[in-house]
Amino acid sequence: xxxxxxxxxxxxxxxxxxxxxxxxxxxxxxxxxxxxxxxxxxxxxxxxxxxxxxxxxxxxxxxxxxxxxxxxxxxxxxxxxxxxxxxxxxxxxxxxxxxxxxxxxxxxxxxxxxxxxxxxxxxxxxxxxxx
Numbered sequence: 001x002x003x004x005x006x007x008x009x010x011x012x013x014x015x016x017x018x019x020x021x022x023x024x025x026x027x028x029x030x031x032x033x034x035x036x037x038x039x040x041x042x043x044x045x046x047x048x049x050x051x052x053x054x055x056x057x058x059x060x061x062x063x064x065x066x067x068x069x070x071x072x073x074x075x076x077x078x079x080x081x082x083x084x085x086x087x088x089x090x091x092x093x094x095x096x097x098x099x100x101x102x103x104x105x106x107x108x109x110x111x112x113x114x115x116x117x118x119x120x121x122x123x124x125x126x127x128x129x130x131x
Contacts, residue, residue: 006031091126
């Protein structure tokens with residue numbers, strides 16, 4: 001599925017902090033799901049349901065429980081959980097995700113102009129698919 005194409009058609013992104021709150025019928029206007037909580041055990045059924053409704057699933061690897069915050073964790077998410085992409089603050093995980101053909105979103109925190117400059121420098125080096 002095409003990330004930008006889906007966002008053009010359905011520009012709303014749902015952020016799921018509790019996977020238990022996931023109800024597909026509430027997400028008809030959503031094309032992309034950000035999973036910001038839960039465990040790796042929640043992912044297979046969530047991804048399967050989301051794909052049946054043509055939705056992309058991104059996991060915030062910094063917030064999900066039970067998966068390593070390293071290249072092996074990324075490989076597991078790509079090959080076993082079949083997520084479409086990751087969200088992270090860590091540049092090394094962006095590179096690992098790209099090697100696994102996952103869409104990578106770099107999260108940066110902008111508190112002031114200095115943190116914006118620093119964040120953009122990090123993004124320039126890691127080359128994520130989105131910020």
